[in-house]
Amino acid sequence: APAAQRAPALFRGTFVHSTQVSPVQILNDHILGVDKNGKIVFFEASDKEEKLSETWHFNKKDIRVLQKEFFIPGLVDTHIHASQYSNIGTGLDLTLLPWLTKYTFPVEAKYKDLKFAEDIYTKVVERTLKNGTTTACYFATIHTDASLKLCDIVDNYGQRALVGKVCMDINDTFHKYKEETSHSLEETQRFVTELAKRKYPRVKPIVTPRFAASCSSELLKQLGLFAKHNNLHIQSHISETRPELEITKRLFEKYENYTDVYYQHNLLTDKTVMAHGVYLSDEELKVFHREGAAISHCPNSNISLCSGLLDMRNVLKHQVKVGLGTDVSGGYSASMLDAIRRAIDTTKILSVQSPGYEKLSYKEIFRIATLGGSQALGLDKLIGNFEVGKEFDALLINVDVPNSAFEMFPGETNEVIIQYRDDRNIEEVYVAGKQVVPFLES
Numbered sequence: 001a002p003a004a005q006r007a008p009a010l011f012r013g014t015f016v017h018s019t020q021v022s023p024v025q026i027l028n029d030h031i032l033g034v035d036k037n038g039k040i041v042f043f044e045a046s047d048k049e050e051k052l053s054e055t056w057h058f059n060k061k062d063i064r065v066l067q068k069e070f071f072i073p074g075l076v077d078t079h080i081h082a083s084q085y086s087n088i089g090t091g092l093d094l095t096l097l098p099w100l101t102k103y104t105f106p107v108e109a110k111y112k113d114l115k116f117a118e119d120i121y122t123k124v125v126e127r128t129l130k131n132g133t134t135t136a137c138y139f140a141t142i143h144t145d146a147s148l149k150l151c152d153i154v155d156n157y158g159q160r161a162l163v164g165k166v167c168m169d170i171n172d173t174f175h176k177y178k179e180e181t182s183h184s185l186e187e188t189q190r191f192v193t194e195l196a197k198r199k200y201p202r203v204k205p206i207v208t209p210r211f212a213a214s215c216s217s218e219l220l221k222q223l224g225l226f227a228k229h230n231n232l233h234i235q236s237h238i239s240e241t242r243p244e245l246e247i248t249k250r251l252f253e254k255y256e257n258y259t260d261v262y263y264q265h266n267l268l269t270d271k272t273v274m275a276h277g278v279y280l281s282d283e284e285l286k287v288f289h290r291e292g293a294a295i296s297h298c299p300n301s302n303i304s305l306c307s308g309l310l311d312m313r314n315v316l317k318h319q320v321k322v323g324l325g326t327d328v329s330g331g332y333s334a335s336m337l338d339a340i341r342r343a344i345d346t347t348k349i350l351s352v353q354s355p356g357y358e359k360l361s362y363k364e365i366f367r368i369a370t371l372g373g374s375q376a377l378g379l380d381k382l383i384g385n386f387e388v389g390k391e392f393d394a395l396l397i398n399v400d401v402p403n404s405a406f407e408m409f410p411g412e413t414n415e416v417i418i419q420y421r422d423d424r425n426i427e428e429v430y431v432a433g434k435q436v437v438p439f440l441e442s
């Protein structure tokens with residue numbers, strides 16, 4: 001039961017967000033105004049209330065004054081397999097390649113059945129929204145109609161998303177889950193065309209070759225050209241595990257490295273987001289920087305599938321755009337709050353392994369989960385924080401709810417709250433100024 005509610009356009013209270021210069025900025029007693037298109041039109045200290053009400057012609061009694069709640073920007077999940085949601089929390093006894101064969105390809109094959117697809121896709125959109133994911137970058141499956149169904153559901157619930165119909169013409173371990181090369185491209189074209197006809201304001205297509213090891217050079221080439229000619233987003237996986245690196249090296253012998261495979265096929269652009277990147281060399285990171293391509297850091301998945309630990313500090317040092325991803329169901333949680341915690345764990349483990357390692361602070365990771373994600377998806381002009389001119393994607397956090405996962409003690413600051421809240425503390429979710437959580441009863 002999706003929401004269709006307009007937010008009150010005016011809020012007064014505490015706002016916590018990130019900027020380029022400040023990983024966490026806490027703005028107490030501010031007023032934020034949202035216009036009917038969902039854009040933030042002003043955001044100022046509330047001693048300006050008088051002047052603002054004259055400029056913007058509002059009545060002060062229309063301001064919603066927050067009490068103990070505060071706003072943070074919506075969380076951006078830069079990598080999630082909507083189709084794998086039905087496997088969440090199961091099948092994590094294997095590493096990537098056998099895991100794909102035993103659990104993942106079989107479940108994705110089921111999305112031929114549109115009823116099944118509709119059921120699971122509804123559940124994953126509801127779950128991610130409730131957990132504060134206002135923007136998701138989804139992998140669906142190879143099935144075009146089911147992928148369009150995901151788009152319909154995302155739009156209906158008011159989430160913002162990039163949705164990819166998966167492309168793969170090689171699968172030697174689960175033969176029935178793959179496509180003919182030409183069919184894969186044609187179906188991608190059909191997916192993009194059909195989605196465009198629907199005119200959804202916040203659901204966009206993303207060209208999605210699964211990863212190099214499941215695509216022929218011909219398919220990669222055609223998808224790269226298609227993305228280029230239509231200026232489309234691109235997503236895939238890169239350098240997640242060592243055995244995958246070996247296979248890719250064997251399949252693409254004449255390329256310099258894994259990054260070069262995507263680069264040579266026009267798949268590494270400033271609208272590309274590649275999941276994982278655990279084993280990328282400095283040389284490859286320089287190519288990411290040069291091309292403006294982004295990495296999605298998926299710490300839960302990296303640990304759950306024993307893939308490895310991404311050195312995010314090194315990624316940032318190379319000025320490569322980076323966001324966080326849940327990578328459901330390689331990652332066992334659909335919550336970006338979990339992704340934040342796993343990213344904190346990962347940076348700490350790296351510092352244990354290498355004394356002197358410059359850990360990321362939780363503040364930096366909060367920024368990566370919000371502003372960083374928006375940059376990784378090329379949406380930072382539109383979302384990511386509460387800058388005037390952006391759309392209001394936001395979570396109303398209440399730390400003091402019944403059944404909260406933690407106690408609040410006197411003297412604790414917002415900073416403590418940022419680290420430890422969970423979805424019970426997300427009372428309301430807004431996308432482009434429209435309240436999308438709680439869902440309205442239909």
Ligand SMILES: Nc1nc2[nH]cnc2c(=O)[nH]1
Nearest residue numbers: 104210211237301327330
């Ligand atoms: N984590 C993960 N890695 C992949 N590499 C290729 N496909 C997948 C997938 O579905 N999940």
Ligand SMILES: [Zn+2]
Nearest residue numbers: 079237275327
């Ligand atoms: Zn993935």
